[in-house]
Every structure is written in structure tokens, then in C-alpha cells.
Amino acid sequence: MNLLALREFSYWMVHYRRNWRGTIVVNVLNPLLFLLAMGAGLGRLVDRHTGPDTLHGVTFLAFFAPGLLAAATMQNAVTVSTGSVFLAAGPGGSYRSGTAGPLGTDDVLAGHMLFMAFRIATSALCFVAALLCFPDLRTIGLLWLAPAALLTGLAFAAPLAAWSVTLENRxxxxxxFRFVIMPMYMFSGVFFPVDQIPVVLRAVVYATPLWHGTELCRGLYLGNASQAAVLGHTAYLAALTVLGLALARRTYRRRLFA
Known part of the structure; x- marks a missing residue:
């Protein structure tokens, strides 16, 4: 990270200063209202009519909260790494303006990725802070949720940025979003254990980054994940992030020097 990349980051921060209020509703309030309705509301019915082993011995609210954080982080990462990259790379976009001056493509990429990480991290921290409103969720595991959510978000943001910069239309x-993100949201273990999905579909679920992010967040929060599981999920998400950044360096150069 150099000074030129920090200039790109500062540009996005100035832009964000003008519209940050609108992002609170989408990235924080919506998931929390969903958590209140599904976790604290429907969760009471689930706890009343299911056995103790159905959700691995925890309440539905404790099971659902870390999974919802991972899913909300995925949605936030998709938002910051698709539309904004598409517009910035288009004619008259900020990427073109930056590379016409002293910034190189790597500076543009690094600065924007730093801003994406900032957005993902701050939204995750706000979500974790709001979980303190639920007395039953106040455990030491909350300390691990924000780092796990950040890694989950970057595993989506880096590959999607590499892809979005190549697009010519929306x-x-x-x-x-319709055929990949939403099915992933529904069937990656956020709402119910994956072992309730038919066996033939589990292999697909296990390959998705949201399942790894959900399992990482939930395992760290509940404290029931083995060291091997934590390392495996972390390695998967980190590898996807690194691969996405490597691809982004190539696609950014091709698009901005075309």
C-alpha cells in the first residue's frame, strides 16, 4: 500500500461521506430487523417444537445470529464490489480519471479494495454492536465475529471486483444476484443446518464461500468449532481472496488500458 493507493481510498471516503446514512438502513437496520423477527420471534416457536440436537444444542437465536451476519456481510460485499466498480470502470468513471493522472491500475485497485474492506468491517462491527441488545447473545464469542465476517466479505469482494470491471452492462x-447470491443465501446454512439438505446437494453447498463464512462465524461465536475446522474455513476464504486479487490485477489492467 503506497500513498497513491491511499489517494484512491480517500476519494471513495469522500464519496461515502455524502451517502453513508442510506447504507445504514440496508447494511445494519434491515438485518437487525430480520434478526428480531426471525431469531427472537420465530425462534421461540422453533425452540419450543424442536429437540435439543436439532440446532446442535443451542437456541435458534444463537444459531441464526452469526449466520445472518455472514449472509449480511456477503450482501454488503456484493454491493460494494459490483455496481461501484462497474461505474468507476466505465467511460467517465473515476478509474479513468485516476489512471489518466499519476495513479496506476494497481493503485486504483488497492485503494478501492481498502475502501471495500472498510465498508465490510464497519458494517460488521455495527451488526456485532447491535447484537449486544440481546442479552442471550452476549458471550465472549462476539469478539471473533467481526474478523470472521471481514474475511467472508473479502472472499466475495475480491473475485466480484475482478469480474465486475470487465462488464459492459448491468x-x-x-x-x-438472482441465480447465485440469493440461492446461496437461502441454502448455505444460515437458516438451518446443512445436514437437513439432501445429500446430493450438500457437495454444492460445501463449495460455496458463504457456507464456509457461516460455519466460521458460527463456530467461533459458539466456541464449538475444532481447530482444524477453523483453519480449513479460514484457508478457503483467504485463498479465494488472494485468487480474486490476483485476477483483479489482470482484469483491471486489461480494462483500463484497453
Whole structure:
């Protein structure tokens, strides 16, 4: 990270200063209201009518909260790494303006990725802070949720930024959200244990980054994850982030020097 990359980061921070209030509703209030309705509301019915082994011996609220954080982080990462990258790389976008001056493509990428990490981390921290409103969720495991959520978000943001910079129109982004992100949201263990999914579909679920992020957040929060599981999920998400950054360096150079 150099001074030129920090200039790109400062540009996005100035831009964010003008519209940060709107992001609170989408990234924090919506998930929390969903948590209140599903976790504290529906969760009471689930706890009343299921056995202690159904959710691995914890309440539905404790099971659901870390999973919802991972899912909300995924959605936040998708938001900051698709539309903004698409617009910035287009004619008249900020990427073009930056690379016309002293900034190189690596500076533009590094600065924007730093801003994406900032957005993901701050949203995760706000979510974790709001979980303190629920007395039953106040455990030492909350300390691990924000780092795990940040890694989950970066595992989505880096590959999606590498892909979004190549797009000529928005339709592929809509298709990815509709046919990839939303099914992942529903079937990656956020709402119910994956072992309730048919066996033939579990291999697909186990390959998704959201499942790894959900399991990492939930295992660290509940304190029931083995060291091997934590290392495995962390390695998967870190490898996806590194691969995404490597691909982004190539796609950014191709698009901005085209």
C-alpha cells in the first residue's frame, strides 16, 4: 500500500461521506430487523417444537445470529464490489480519471479494495454492536465475529471486483444476484443446518464461500468449532481472496488500458 493507493481510498471516503446514512438502513437496520423477527420471534416457536440436537444444542437465536451476519456481510460485499466498480470502470468513471493522472491500475485497485474492506468491517462491527441488545447473545464469542465476517466479505469482494470491471452492462450483475447470491443465501446454512439438505446437494453447498463464512462465524461465536475446522474455513476464504486479487490485477489492467 503506497500513498497513491491511499489517494484512491480517500476519494471513495469522500464519496461515502455524502451517502453513508442510506447504507445504514440496508447494511445494519434491515438485518437487525430480520434478526428480531426471525431469531427472537420465530425462534421461540422453533425452540419450543424442536429437540435439543436439532440446532446442535443451542437456541435458534444463537444459531441464526452469526449466520445472518455472514449472509449480511456477503450482501454488503456484493454491493460494494459490483455496481461501484462497474461505474468507476466505465467511460467517465473515476478509474479513468485516476489512471489518466499519476495513479496506476494497481493503485486504483488497492485503494478501492481498502475502501471495500472498510465498508465490510464497519458494517460488521455495527451488526456485532447491535447484537449486544440481546442479552442471550452476549458471550465472549462476539469478539471473533467481526474478523470472521471481514474475511467472508473479502472472499466475495475480491473475485466480484475482478469480474465486475470487465462488464459492459448491468444485466450480468442482476443475473448473478438472482441465480447465485440469493440461492446461496437461502441454502448455505444460515437458516438451518446443512445436514437437513439432501445429500446430493450438500457437495454444492460445501463449495460455496458463504457456507464456509457461516460455519466460521458460527463456530467461533459458539466456541464449538475444532481447530482444524477453523483453519480449513479460514484457508478457503483467504485463498479465494488472494485468487480474486490476483485476477483483479489482470482484469483491471486489461480494462483500463484497453
Amino acid at each position: 444485466q450480468p450483475m442482476n443475473n448473478v
